[in-house]
Amino acid sequence: MCGRFTxxxxxxxxxxxxxxxxxxxxxxxxxxxxxxxxPTQNILCVVASPGxxxxxxxxxxxxxxxxxxxxxxGNRMINARAETLLEKRSFRGPMRSRRCLVIADGYYEWKxxxxxxxxxxxxxxxxxxxxxxxxxxINRKAAEEPILSCAIxxxxxxxxxxxxxxxxxxxxxxxxxxxxxxxxxxxxxAQRLLQPAPRNWLVAHKANRIVGNPRYDxxxxxxxxx
Numbered sequence: 081m082c083g084r085f086t087x088x089x090x091x092x093x094x095x096x097x098x099x100x101x102x103x104x105x106x107x108x109x110x111x112x113x114x115x116x117x118x119p120t121q122n123i124l125c126v127v128a129s130p131g132x133x134x135x136x137x138x139x140x141x142x143x144x145x146x147x148x149x150x151x152x153x154g155n156r157m158i159n160a161r162a163e164t165l166l167e168k169r170s171f172r173g174p175m176r177s178r179r180c181l182v183i184a185d186g187y188y189e190w191k192x193x194x195x196x197x198x199x200x201x202x203x204x205x206x207x208x209x210x211x212x213x214x215x216x217x218i219n220r221k222a223a224e225e226p227i228l229s230c231a232i233x234x235x236x237x238x239x240x241x242x243x244x245x246x247x248x249x250x251x252x253x254x255x256x257x258x259x260x261x262x263x264x265x266x267x268x269x270a271q272r273l274l275q276p277a278p279r280n281w282l283v284a285h286k287a288n289r290i291v292g293n294p295r296y297d298x299x300x301x302x303x304x305x306x
Contacts, residue, residue, distance in 0.1 A: 086114060086203075089185045118294035119155060125180045132264070139216050142155055142157055144217060160234070162234065163235075165267075183211060184210055188201055189245040191244040200284040200287060202241065212233065212252075214230045236248070239279065240279055241277075248277065285302070287303075
C-alpha cells in the first residue's frame with residue numbers, strides 16, 4: 081500500500097517538467113514542502129477538465145464515492161489495486177472518466193524488523209518529482225459542500241522492494257502520464273500502464289519512526305534512526 085508520501089521538491093524544479101500545463105486554480109501558489117503527507121489531507125494532483133484540459137488541483141486523499149453519506153469511508157479507500165480497477169464498483173467509473181496524477185517525490189513504506197516496524201523512504205536515486213497514477217471522485221452527499229477526493233493506485237512491488245513491502249504506488253513516466261491523463265485513452269489500455277517501477281531506479285532509505293504520526297511534517301522525518 082501507500083499510506084504516506086512526500087513532496088518537498090519546489091514547483092520551480094518540476095512545474096513544467098511533468099506536464100506543461102497552466103495553474104488555473106492557483107494550486108502551486110498554495111504549495112509548501114511536505115515531508116509526511118497523510119490520508120484525509122489535501123494532496124496536489126493533475127486533473128483533466130471535462131474539456132480535456134489539464135490543471136493542478138488539491139484533492140482530499142481517500143476516495144469518497146458519490147453514493148457515500150459519510151466521509152469516513154475515504155479512510156478505507158486511500159489506495160486502489162491496479163489489478164481490480166475495472167471490477168470494483170467504486171473504481172470502474174473513475175477509471176473511465178476521472179483519472180488523475182498525484183505529484184510526489186518519494187513515499188514511505190514499513191518493514192517488519194526485529195525491534196518493530198521500520199519506515200523506509202523510497203525515492204528516485206537521482207531525486208526529483210514523480211507521478212503516481214490516481215483516480216478521483218466527487219461526492220455531494222457526505223458534507224454540505226461537494227467533496228473532491230482521490231485514491232492512489234498500487235501495483236506489485238518490484239523485486240528490489242518486495243523485501244520491504246509487496247505493494248508500491250504505480251509510478252508513471254511522462255509519456256505514460258500523458259496517456260493516463262488523457263480520458264480518450266481507453267480504460268483497459270490505461271490499466272496496462274500500471275506496472276512495477278524499473279529496477280535500480282528507486283532507492284530505499286531508513287526514515288525516522290515519527291512518520292507514523294501525521295503531526296510530524298518536517299525534515300526530521302527523513303532522518304535515519306540512531
